[in-house]
Amino acid sequence: MAETAPRPTLEAVAARAGVSRATVSRVVNGGDGVREPLVERVRKAVEELGYVPNQAARSLVTRRHDAIAVVVAEPETRVFADPFFALQLRGISKELTAHDNQLVLLLTEGRDDHARVGRYLAGGHVDGALVFSLHLDDPLPELIQRAGVPTVFGGRPGWSGDRRGVVYVDVDNRGGARDAVRHFVGLGRSRIAHITGALDQTSAVDRLDGYRDVMVDGDPQLIVESDFTPAGGERAMRELLARCPDLDAVFAANDLTAAGAMRVLREAGRRVPEDVAVVGFDDMLPVAEQTEPSLTTIRQDIEEMGRLMARLLLRALERNAADQGITAAPSSVVLPTTLVRRASA
Amino acid sequence: MAETAPRPTLEAVAARAGVSRATVSRVVNGGDGVREPLVERVRKAVEELGYVPNQAARSLVTRRHDAIAVVVAEPETRVFADPFFALQLRGISKELTAHDNQLVLLLTEGRDDHARVGRYLAGGHVDGALVFSLHLDDPLPELIQRAGVPTVFGGRPGWSGDRRGVVYVDVDNRGGARDAVRHFVGLGRSRIAHITGALDQTSAVDRLDGYRDVMVDGDPQLIVESDFTPAGGERAMRELLARCPDLDAVFAANDLTAAGAMRVLREAGRRVPEDVAVVGFDDMLPVAEQTEPSLTTIRQDIEEMGRLMARLLLRALERNAADQGITAAPSSVVLPTTLVRRASA
DNA sequence: ACGGCACGTGAGAGCGCTCTCGCGCAACGC
DNA sequence: GCGTTGCGCGAGAGCGCTCTCACGTGCCGT
Numbered sequence: 001m002a003e004t005a006p007r008p009t010l011e012a013v014a015a016r017a018g019v020s021r022a023t024v025s026r027v028v029n030g031g032d033g034v035r036e037p038l039v040e041r042v043r044k045a046v047e048e049l050g051y052v053p054n055q056a057a058r059s060l061v062t063r064r065h066d067a068i069a070v071v072v073a074e075p076e077t078r079v080f081a082d083p084f085f086a087l088q089l090r091g092i093s094k095e096l097t098a099h100d101n102q103l104v105l106l107l108t109e110g111r112d113d114h115a116r117v118g119r120y121l122a123g124g125h126v127d128g129a130l131v132f133s134l135h136l137d138d139p140l141p142e143l144i145q146r147a148g149v150p151t152v153f154g155g156r157p158g159w160s161g162d163r164r165g166v167v168y169v170d171v172d173n174r175g176g177a178r179d180a181v182r183h184f185v186g187l188g189r190s191r192i193a194h195i196t197g198a199l200d201q202t203s204a205v206d207r208l209d210g211y212r213d214v215m216v217d218g219d220p221q222l223i224v225e226s227d228f229t230p231a232g233g234e235r236a237m238r239e240l241l242a243r244c245p246d247l248d249a250v251f252a253a254n255d256l257t258a259a260g261a262m263r264v265l266r267e268a269g270r271r272v273p274e275d276v277a278v279v280g281f282d283d284m285l286p287v288a289e290q291t292e293p294s295l296t297t298i299r300q301d302i303e304e305m306g307r308l309m310a311r312l313l314l315r316a317l318e319r320n321a322a323d324q325g326i327t328a329a330p331s332s333v334v335l336p337t338t339l340v341r342r343a344s345a
Numbered sequence: 346m347a348e349t350a351p352r353p354t355l356e357a358v359a360a361r362a363g364v365s366r367a368t369v370s371r372v373v374n375g376g377d378g379v380r381e382p383l384v385e386r387v388r389k390a391v392e393e394l395g396y397v398p399n400q401a402a403r404s405l406v407t408r409r410h411d412a413i414a415v416v417v418a419e420p421e422t423r424v425f426a427d428p429f430f431a432l433q434l435r436g437i438s439k440e441l442t443a444h445d446n447q448l449v450l451l452l453t454e455g456r457d458d459h460a461r462v463g464r465y466l467a468g469g470h471v472d473g474a475l476v477f478s479l480h481l482d483d484p485l486p487e488l489i490q491r492a493g494v495p496t497v498f499g500g501r502p503g504w505s506g507d508r509r510g511v512v513y514v515d516v517d518n519r520g521g522a523r524d525a526v527r528h529f530v531g532l533g534r535s536r537i538a539h540i541t542g543a544l545d546q547t548s549a550v551d552r553l554d555g556y557r558d559v560m561v562d563g564d565p566q567l568i569v570e571s572d573f574t575p576a577g578g579e580r581a582m583r584e585l586l587a588r589c590p591d592l593d594a595v596f597a598a599n600d601l602t603a604a605g606a607m608r609v610l611r612e613a614g615r616r617v618p619e620d621v622a623v624v625g626f627d628d629m630l631p632v633a634e635q636t637e638p639s640l641t642t643i644r645q646d647i648e649e650m651g652r653l654m655a656r657l658l659l660r661a662l663e664r665n666a667a668d669q670g671i672t673a674a675p676s677s678v679v680l681p682t683t684l685v686r687r688a689s690a
Numbered sequence: 691a692c693g694g695c696a697c698g699t700g701a702g703a704g705c706g707c708t709c710t711c712g713c714g715c716a717a718c719g720c
Numbered sequence: 721g722c723g724t725t726g727c728g729c730g731a732g733a734g735c736g737c738t739c740t741c742a743c744g745t746g747c748c749g750t
Contacts, residue, residue: 402706
């Protein structure tokens with residue numbers, strides 16, 4: 001914890017290299033328009049003094065921070081329980097790092113935190129924001145829109161407000177769900193049940209919609225609402241077995257739910273996949289590979305989602321910088337899913 | 346993405362309130378030494394203009410950033426696969442937020458990233474760092490020490506360098522391991538095996554040491570090296586069964602490994618816990634509660650660990666600010682573990 | 691050979707804030 | 721009553737950087 005090593009300034013480097021501050025600045029920022037011998041001298045001086053630019057001073061004049069905020073709503077327990085969160089962050093981090101941007105992490109819990117985040121973003125500490133806010137009633141998107149900070153959302157925001165200029169990255173929940181159900185159909189199953197996720201999240205709604213796309217005129221008894229948790233999956237499965245003992249397939253809204261459901265099926269003496277086939281969603285490895293039998297599921301590339309979010313945001317920022325440029329404003333992206341076939345269906 | 350809302354400056358607020366910049370600054374920073382009516386007037390002006398201080402300008406003069414870096418080494422797959430990571434971040438975030446500090450997340454992978462992180466920290470962008478670096482050969486701690494940034498480590502750094510002033514927060518891996526093994530002894534087991542974690546991490550080494558503390562003069566055949574993964578657990582368990590078919594208990598270095606081991610035990614026709622008792626480590630809920638039977642394990646309070654790290658760091662920073670103050674330098678903390686009894690032992 | 695042009699470099703202003711300093715005023719002691 | 725303290729406030733410097741602008745040099749055209 002050695003303190004007070006007085007960091008060298010531009011001035012110091014300039015003196016040592018025998019040039020002006022301006023020239024050092026030019027070299028440090030790419031060296032365009034400075035002749036080679038000078039560049040060399042300045043580089044040497046920078047090296048010798050161990051000069052590192054003072055970011056605060058630079059930001060003060062450029063009004064850029066090379067930092068973006070990642071906002072994660074804590075009630076988003078799903079995000080927290082899963083490796084999701086880590087993977088998305090990893091994708092984001094990689095992309096940001098590649099463009100010399102810093103990642104400022106903002107975790108929220110509760111309403112007052114929303115205000116805090118709003119203030120922070122409005123405070124112009126960061127150049128943009130990546131926001132995970134999958135709840136239908138979340139006030140965050142609106143707060144952020146008001147803050148006027150370029151933003152990309154993770155997951156389609158279920159949000160009734162002004163949609164213009166809202167950019168998000170999502171996975172094809174609906175298409176993935178259709179694939180799952182069609183897979184059952186291909187296996188010759190007909191009494192296909194669905195255990196939904198928490199329906200205040202767009203992902204759960206979309207997956208349900210996908211299920212319905214295939215099961216047109218399906219038996220509504222085959223749909224049970226749940227909450228993305230294993231315990232919820234157990235409860236839902238019990239109810240399903242009571243309501244529709246003849247079911248022969250279950251599409252669970254995520255892998256955790258599927259794991260819970262499979263446990264109940266086993267207890268009830270139903271064999272998986274012989275009696276009842278099961279498909280999950282997410283391909284959350286520690287879960288999907290550990291279940292007995294291993295879980296057939298819909299994979300989404302979480303890390304890529306993070307990376308893409310970052311990329312879109314950075315592009316938007318560039319565009320802003322380039323004076324409302326010629327480039328098109330980035331628009332939302334929906335990533336594809338793939339069915340990963342294992343033992344459960 | 347409305348841009349160019351010209352943010353009001355201190356000057357503007359001062360003008361509106363009819364006072365000097367200095368006074369506004371005082372009010373904004375706590376209002377000490379300013380008389381009530383003026384405070385009121387300034388507050389009102391701030392409110393009306395929606396003034397938010399420019400952090401860059403402030404940092405430029407105060408040399409503080411109210412930001413701390415959290416450095417997570419990516420090879421730390423363990424950290425990434427687990428909910429660990431999220432929980433620790435949550436604890437850190439809570440504590441930092443409570444003290445108006447920002448969290449800058451730095452994820453690394455590979456050597457060049459180390460250099461990048463070193464540069465970033467040395468660049469004085471943040472006031473301090475929280476570093477997760479559990480590998481024995483990790484160059485990061487030394488880099489950081491050189492950067493002269495106040496740092497608290499997560500997990501005892503296995504590091505051969507200068508130990509002075511190194512502060513870390515760890516859980517009592519050794520004590521927890523002892524508890525696990527003693528629990529077996531209490532159950533009347535005597536052929537107690539241990540599947541280690543990746544022994545390049547101090548946590549794995551400590552857990553092994555704890556096991557040995559109780560199994561003095563134990564059969565070395567009962568110890569198999571592994572790597573914290575489920576697959577590794579399976580492999581290790583198979584080897585153990587081959588080497589010591591008479592074993593009656595297994596202490597696995599973490600829950601994932603335990604889950605893998607239990608699967609192999611089941612395949613081998615050994616009943617858990619009747620024939621072989623199993624204890625894990627971590628109490629990673631999604632795993633420990635999902636195994637069949639549910640897993641007895643050693644719980645550590647991960648979130649608290651994060652919170653504590655942040656608290657220690659903030660205290661160190663305060664101390665620094667208070668001119669090498671009277672307060673004692675914070676020292677490392679080792680958090681206790683508790684045995685959570687479920688069905689597997 | 692001289693004017694013009696472009697390019698490389700330096701001088702200097704200023705980003706928005708904090709903080710020291712000094713001034714003025716009220717309250718105190720003698 | 722005057723000198724003295726102390727507190728509240730304003731003036732102004734300066735944090736380290738970028739960026740505009742003006743200047744000097746070398747090179748071209750004619």
